[in-house]
Amino acid sequence: MEYDLKNKTRAELTELVVGLGQKPYCADYLFTFIHQKHISNLDRITPLSKSFRKQLADAGYRISSLTLLEKQTDPDGTSKYLFGLPDGGSIESVRLTDKGRITLCLSTQSGCRMGCRFCATGRIPFERNLTAAEIVEQVYQIESESGSADNLVYMGMGEPLDNAEETARSLEILHDEKGRFLGMRHITVSTCGLADQIRRMTEWTVQPRLAISLHSADDLLRQELMPIARKEPLKRLMEAIRYYQKQTGRRVTFEYCMLKDTNDSHEDATLLIRLIGNLKANVNLIEMNPYPGCPYEGSPPARIKTFAARLEKAGIETVIRFKRGRSILAACGQLGAQRLKGLDKKGSG
Numbered sequence: 001m002e003y004d005l006k007n008k009t010r011a012e013l014t015e016l017v018v019g020l021g022q023k024p025y026c027a028d029y030l031f032t033f034i035h036q037k038h039i040s041n042l043d044r045i046t047p048l049s050k051s052f053r054k055q056l057a058d059a060g061y062r063i064s065s066l067t068l069l070e071k072q073t074d075p076d077g078t079s080k081y082l083f084g085l086p087d088g089g090s091i092e093s094v095r096l097t098d099k100g101r102i103t104l105c106l107s108t109q110s111g112c113r114m115g116c117r118f119c120a121t122g123r124i125p126f127e128r129n130l131t132a133a134e135i136v137e138q139v140y141q142i143e144s145e146s147g148s149a150d151n152l153v154y155m156g157m158g159e160p161l162d163n164a165e166e167t168a169r170s171l172e173i174l175h176d177e178k179g180r181f182l183g184m185r186h187i188t189v190s191t192c193g194l195a196d197q198i199r200r201m202t203e204w205t206v207q208p209r210l211a212i213s214l215h216s217a218d219d220l221l222r223q224e225l226m227p228i229a230r231k232e233p234l235k236r237l238m239e240a241i242r243y244y245q246k247q248t249g250r251r252v253t254f255e256y257c258m259l260k261d262t263n264d265s266h267e268d269a270t271l272l273i274r275l276i277g278n279l280k281a282n283v284n285l286i287e288m289n290p291y292p293g294c295p296y297e298g299s300p301p302a303r304i305k306t307f308a309a310r311l312e313k314a315g316i317e318t319v320i321r322f323k324r325g326r327s328i329l330a331a332c333g334q335l336g337a338q339r340l341k342g343l344d345k346k347g348s349g
């Protein structure tokens with residue numbers, strides 16, 4: 001990671017090149033060639049002198065890349081990408097289109113430590129955090145074959161705030177005007193609710209939109225759905241969100257996956273309104289996407305609509321997110337399901 005030039009912000013590259021006796025503008029060339037022209041071979045960064053390129057290579061510096069192993073596309077236009085990591089692991093990313101707008105769903109870890117019970121990724125073994133380079137590379141590879149994205153969501157495999165340093169670094173890189181130069185209004189980081197990290201986000205150089213995976217406004221049910229809620233009860237989480245809003249003035253999105261006869265009743269809606277009604281917030285109700293062996297079923301569409309209507313009536317802006325990419329297991333909560341099938345086979349074999 002230390003020797004990966006793609007993993008450095010422009011400020012870090014400047015420090016590096018100046019330390020090697022070069023002019024600061026050489027860092028701009030490096031950054032632009034890596035993050036705008038997507039060059040992964042030092043020798044192709046020809047504005048830099050041959051001797052400096054050799055100096056970098058001799059010191060062990062390189063530019064990392066991901067290997068695209070597989071791409072699958074659902075009839076609804078959603079595509080899922082399987083990328084190989086240099087040390088043998090793999091991650092998945094998703095490209096969605098909606099009314100002509102393209103959204104990329106990015107992974108921040110290979111596997112996930114949070115173990116949410118409705119999510120396939122939570123059931124596969126955690127391998128490691130991704131580097132910032134591996135996060136931004138997902139964007140570059142998908143965009144180079146399918147065109148520019150309008151929005152990025154950090155909602156793929158992994159918990160972004162369990163890998164906060166690399167997540168924040170990737171945002172700084174993506175936002176840089178000499179690189180991809182993506183506006184922060186177009187990037188959403190979603191967390192299952194790590195309270196201390198939400199507070200720390202207020203100090204990040206680049207501020208994305210924040211989404212909270214809530215899924216229940218009842219502590220006990222939330223603990224059943226998301227084991228992390230035992231460490232992060234709602235009181236602690238809501239205090240952190242209030243602090244975040246006080247510091248940043250930003251609206252927060254609550255993600256709520258609709259699970260049949262579990263969190264979709266009239267009382268559940270009432271609890272949710274009570275919990276977030278006085279915040280600057282909106283809600284995304286997500287149609288459940290079961291993975292093979294998932295213990296939950298999705299709520300029927302009529303119940304989702306009734307739930308949404310109750311929230312709207314209470315003045316909470318609510319959007320229903322319908323299932324996408326189901327035939328290729330690319331929907332929310334389904335990433336890693338393919339690997340899960342392999343694990344289950346091993347387990348049963």
Ligand code: SF4
Nearest residue numbers: 112114116119122158
């Ligand atoms: S929902 Fe997110 S945080 Fe929970 S297990 Fe899945 S990837 Fe991890």
